[in-house]
Amino acid sequence: MPRSSSTPPRALITGITGQDGLYLAELLLSKGYEVHGIIRGQNNPRRELVEELVPDVRLHNGDLTDMSSLMRALSVSQPDEVYNLGAISFVAYSWENAALTSDVTAKGVLTMLEALRLYAGDDLGGVRFYQASSSEMFGKVQETPQRESTLLWPRSPYGVSKVFGHYMTINYRESYGMHASSGILFNHESPRRGEEFVTRKVAKTVAKIHLGLADELVLGNLDARRDWGYAGDYVEAMWLMLQQDEPDDYVIATGVSHSIRDLVTIAFDQVGVSDWEKYVRQDPKFLRPAEVDTLVGDASKAKQVLGWEPKVDFETLVRMMVDADLDALKAGWK
Template sequence: MPRALITGITGQDGLYLSELLLSKGYEVWGLIRGQNNPKLDLVRRIVPDVRLVTGDLTDLSSLLRALAAARPDEVYNLGAISYVAYSWENATLTSEVTGKGVLNMLEAVRLHAGDNPGAVRFYQASSSEMFGKVQEVPQRESTLLWPRSPYGVAKVFGHYMTINYRESYGMHASSGILFNHESPRRGPEFVTRKVSQAVARIKLGLQDSLTLGNLDARRDWGFAGDYVEAMWRMLQQPEADDYVVATGATHSIRDLLDAAFGCVGVEDWSGYVTQDPRFMRPAEVDLLIGDPSKAREVLGWEPRVDFARLVAMMVENDLDEQAEQAGMRR
């Protein structure tokens, strides 16, 4: 039975990846920060077969203890402070966790593996936010990185550190440069879930309006459940490498609003949506669209859920969730 350790087990990717690996017969371990983690019950409810171990990406000794307990064949480093807007407010903490945390995990894996550096296969969750002020459209593995947020800068550090450990120590360390990926499990602070929740609440009469920032920013949005399969496929390759994981299609926030409000029969959403400069980024990333050719050709990976189906999935989930919370019947 193969064994895997996942950091960031409480996030949408960690939950979907856990389900995938369990379905493939893995023994799955999840790293939880703190004994009283507020998302602990969520993990136990969704993936009760996952074994949990405490640890913190900023504490190397705790990572070594977690590795000793889990004895993994594969490590998926998904843990991070992942909300971009928060990274401007807390740049130092974001750098410690999202950047230096990768170094700590790589070093822990290297020390744990000892004389056989390739014995534990390592996946690093890199991000399309590394491209920032894009220098090429679409963005590929070779595109120059120009991050435009503390989060993006921290991700670049972790990305290049992963490459460095692969080249310096012979570790099987791969990075997935994942473009925006969403799901009903996405946190409510992210724009897609903010929109799907608001649309559901407006439809149910629980909310009157929605306030957003830049409506013209464009993103390459896919389904998180599809993207975790690409992570797994990377660690099954004979050689480690870096891969862009994306749909190859781009949509604006306006397109997102069209699709979400369309799910509840609203064609003109202009009366429900306002813009507020407070929600504008200090340095905007205007256009992200990935070229997943390498992932398609080498990994045999294809996204299955398109943009319209993804948005409909999220709105439908939030209609059920919000109605239940309000004690309403749909």
């Protein structure tokens, strides 16, 4: 299974129904790839979205907790590159379902790595693997900004699960010579973000308030700070990692942190509201049991080695998301 210039490169993506999977599929298709995606459940409600946005992707039923389904998907797709984006990725949910989060987000990485090892056999270095690691691994941050060498101190079952997957990827790289790289991605958002995530929750609720469809925005900690970028930029970094001769791990971030309060201020400003406090209510139920107060990444290595830099800044991103939800809500009226 050597990489050949005479045939289109092939990629297999887990988690293709998420924002990253959709943007990555679009990127790879634009580069001439044959793209395959693993989707869980024949009645997955997001299947239609994938088929609408990236109709050229070939979908396969599979599950990160089921090695046989992963082996089948590998056998059919015969990929040159595997992007493991699948996970239970909503941090707050991970406290309610720690065991399931661990099965999918942690052990699922091991299952995918082992399936790939068995599939590739003697040509293990010929299939390149990307693992979606997360800034949530830093948790109780030990230095600022956070870089590849920063001690990991996760503060949620999700973060713990991502640490397991991250180190397992390194272990397979070191043990078997696998071309396996991890992208330690800081928060990245888009109009395709799920509505359970705070950025999309803010964008859509602000749009609803502007259109008279909602009265208030209910949030938790307004002072938590994150390093937010645009998902469309970040998937390019994933691809660049697998084009390198040597596998490695990279922090992908903007290097600038903003608070939830900043997010809310810009979102309301996009609809012409400056005195937004009257629309916002804080509710303790949205506070995390163990909060991650501040995350900000140092992507110097990615810039130097990959030549990667973010293109969309935070303010542009937030305004883009509010406009997209306004358009979608208005279209729903027609």
